[in-house]
Amino acid sequence: MNTAEPRPTTLVLGASRGIGRAICQRLLASGHQVIGVARDFSASPLDHPAFTPVTLDLSRLDTLGKRFQDLQQAHPDITALVCCAGRGQFGSLEEFSHEQIRSLMELNFLSHACAARSFLPAMKRRRRGHLVFMGSEAALAGRQKGAIYCASKFALRGLAQALREECAGSGVHVSIVNPGMVKTGFFDGLDFAPGEQAHNYLLPEDVADAVQLILDAREGAVIEEINLSPLKKHVVFKKPGAR
Numbered sequence: 404m405n406t407a408e409p410r411p412t413t414l415v416l417g418a419s420r421g422i423g424r425a426i427c428q429r430l431l432a433s434g435h436q437v438i439g440v441a442r443d444f445s446a447s448p449l450d451h452p453a454f455t456p457v458t459l460d461l462s463r464l465d466t467l468g469k470r471f472q473d474l475q476q477a478h479p480d481i482t483a484l485v486c487c488a489g490r491g492q493f494g495s496l497e498e499f500s501h502e503q504i505r506s507l508m509e510l511n512f513l514s515h516a517c518a519a520r521s522f523l524p525a526m527k528r529r530r531r532g533h534l535v536f537m538g539s540e541a542a543l544a545g546r547q548k549g550a551i552y553c554a555s556k557f558a559l560r561g562l563a564q565a566l567r568e569e570c571a572g573s574g575v576h577v578s579i580v581n582p583g584m585v586k587t588g589f590f591d592g593l594d595f596a597p598g599e600q601a602h603n604y605l606l607p608e609d610v611a612d613a614v615q616l617i618l619d620a621r622e623g624a625v626i627e628e629i630n631l632s633p634l635k636k637h638v639v640f641k642k643p644g645a646r
């Protein structure tokens with residue numbers, strides 16, 4: 404961080420666990436003020452004087468406009484938005500109800516599009532800012548049983564690419580990180596997980612490093628996209644014979 408510049412204030416969506424929490428820790432260690440959004444911080448509270456937890460359910464799209472407006476009023480100096488909240492839900496398309504399709508798209512894509520819509524104008528006015536989206540390897544190629552999850556991540560990637568062009572003249576950097584399997588609670592309710600060997604998974608800290616690299620880029624340079632993967636992908640199915 405350039406010490407001549409004011410301390411950056413970063414808003415992280417999905418800050419209570421996993422990748423988002425690691426990003427918060429990383430940014431706090433490098434001198435950011437961090438505002439973290441999630442539904443529940445009680446399991447592993449982040450105790451740091453520069454961290455502000457905000458309890459908010461991002462799937463309640465109808466409330467987001469007002470909640471984001473309040474956040475912006477309370478923290479008018481937000482210079483970076485890291486959109487990391489999300490969940491995995493996998494299965495053949497027929498296994499999803501219409502409601503489940505809507506709900507996954509709302510959390511993984513629409514909440515982040517709305518967040519970008521809310522915080523971008525102030526960044527443009529200041530001619531300074533970063534939007535960082537958490538994509539996935541599922542944003543790069545469609546895979547069986549991942550129709551809606553992949554669609555949500557492809558949508559995020561499309562949003563990031565379009566915004567990146569749109570914001571080029573206004574000083575706002577737009578980026579997306581596309582990790583392969585990261586060892587987090589993401590897999591708790593799923594029927595698969597990464598293999599146990601250290602080269603079979605990424606750590607949340609690996610992804611946090613990528614986000615830090617993006618935020619530290621020179622003003623005149625933008626890191627558009629980072630794809631990162633475990634050295635050797637290995638998927639373990641929890642129930643024998645699954646898939």
Ligand SMILES: NC(=O)c1ccc[n+]([C@@H]2O[C@H](COP(=O)([O-])OP(=O)(O)OC[C@H]3O[C@@H](n4cnc5c(N)ncnc54)[C@H](OP(=O)(O)O)[C@@H]3O)[C@@H](O)[C@H]2O)c1
Nearest residue numbers: 417418419420421422441442443461488489584585587589
């Ligand atoms: N793990 C992987 O292998 C992997 C790979 C590629 C991309 N990703 C992406 O990375 C992101 C984070 O995943 P992760 O592995 O860190 O998962 P995680 O450990 O399950 O964490 C998910 C985070 O999202 C928050 N969240 C979920 N639903 C929310 C809601 N309705 N409102 C507000 N916050 C909500 C959770 O907080 P609360 O539950 O407290 O609300 C938590 O902080 C997701 O977008 C995921 O798609 C993960």
